[in-house]
Amino acid sequence: MNCQSIGRFRHPYDCGKFVDCLPDPETGKLYSREGSCNGQAFHPTFKKCGSIDKVKGCKPRSGRAIAANHKLDYVCEGASSEFVCADCKTLVNCINGTAYPEPCASGDLCAVKDAQFGGGVCYPSEPIECMCEHPNEFKVDYYDETRFFFCENQGSDPVIYQCPDDHLFVPSLSQCRSYAGLPECTSIGVFANELNCSQYYTCIFTTNGWVQKPSSCDNETHSGLMYNEQTGKCEDPCTWDTGKFSCSVEGRFPDPVNCNAYYECVEDDSYESGLRQTHHSCPDGYEWDPTAREAFGHCVVQGTRKAKCSPVKENKCFIPQDQCNATGDQ
Incomplete structure (x- = not known):
């Protein structure tokens, strides 16, 4: 397809596919990249894949289908048939609530461009939040705070990593922390959260790794109590x-x-x-x-x-x- 403008368009020969027209950062010219609706039909008005009966006369040609990844189905909640970004390097084609991920090629990042593409698209050097601006840098993923990426060099492709379950990435600490803001478990026991000692947590090691159980000293009858690791009790810290x-x-x-x-x-x-x-x-x-x-x-x-x-x-x-x-x- 000969691209005339930036955007997502109907494939000229197959209604079950679409074509993304993108700018080449080096030449400034447009180039085309094909995508599949995986057995569904591409709706040119809404710029998304949907049921075949919604596109009059569409009979998709058989071709290579992308594989579903049900672990990413959560990104399709509320967007059953949309193009969304799972992270800075992963575009997901949501078809009837099922996630069909498409990793972005080198130099491309997942960007949300509703006007031209009706949602997410693997786009050159955008968004800036996903770009590597400094070498040896850790950054939280723009689309998912449970993920982070590492930049080896300025302008290099970000390498995406996933935090453990129930954790999110804290940029100021350059590490994954639990949603409750608790430190990582390194030994078995019960410990105070030194940033907020009204909270404490139990660390248990299992065959699947560390299990962390948060607890709190706050209750309806007492306030201002803190966990004392020496006695293993919630106490008034002013008496310590x-x-x-x-x-x-x-x-x-x-x-x-x-x-x-x-x-x-x-x-x-x-x-x-x-x-x-x-x-x-x-x-x-x-x-x-x-x-x-x-x-x-x-x-x-x-x-x-x-x-x-x-x-x-x-x-x-x-x-x-x-x-x-x-x-x-x-």
Whole structure:
């Protein structure tokens, strides 16, 4: 077919096919590309495939039919007989709700052009959202946020990847995250969502991979609770021991978060609290024992300490300052 303008047109010899007329980016001239309605008829007015009885006198010729992919039938919901884009490199010809995918050739991207093509079409260098503008770049797919693509070089064809089930691609993190915004499972257990510790999740490993079950501390009777990984419970975060130390009297005291260190508190009027607080560490191979030297405390050989040391572990949850100030805690 000799193309005169950009668009999707009836095939000159077969009503069961159509012809896309596209611009060649290098020459600027138009070239033609045939497509099949897979046993259906092409309706030139609506620019889509449909029932044969809708196109008067149509008798499609037999020819090579494209294969259906029922995994992509979901993109045809609400568009039973349309041309739609499943992702930046996959055009889907929806015929009676069944998906017939057509991968776009090198240099082409799936673009929606309703005026000329009545829907999606594999088009040269459009849309810009699907183009590789920078080398070594990850971008979320323009049509499906559960997919992403990698750009090896500027102007190269995007390579499409699929996130795991129940995940979407987060561009700012360049990784797939669950719909609930939960981190990826890397070990078995129950963990707090450090970005929002009112949520927590269980990680279970099966023969089919990781299973992640989200949960929430919010309920009708309590609000503001966060999941504490140390106790395995939803608690008021303002009651948590943060391990913060402040001098109240003179003396030497163990560091709540480090068994090999201690604080020294000395009266000094130049400080607002009246006490100068200094942090010290024991030498390598030694640890602080508050019971040594008649309970004045001293560094002892590691493993010989008489007092039990259970350092406070840093909590990864972000606690808004106003939340605890309102209760007078922290």
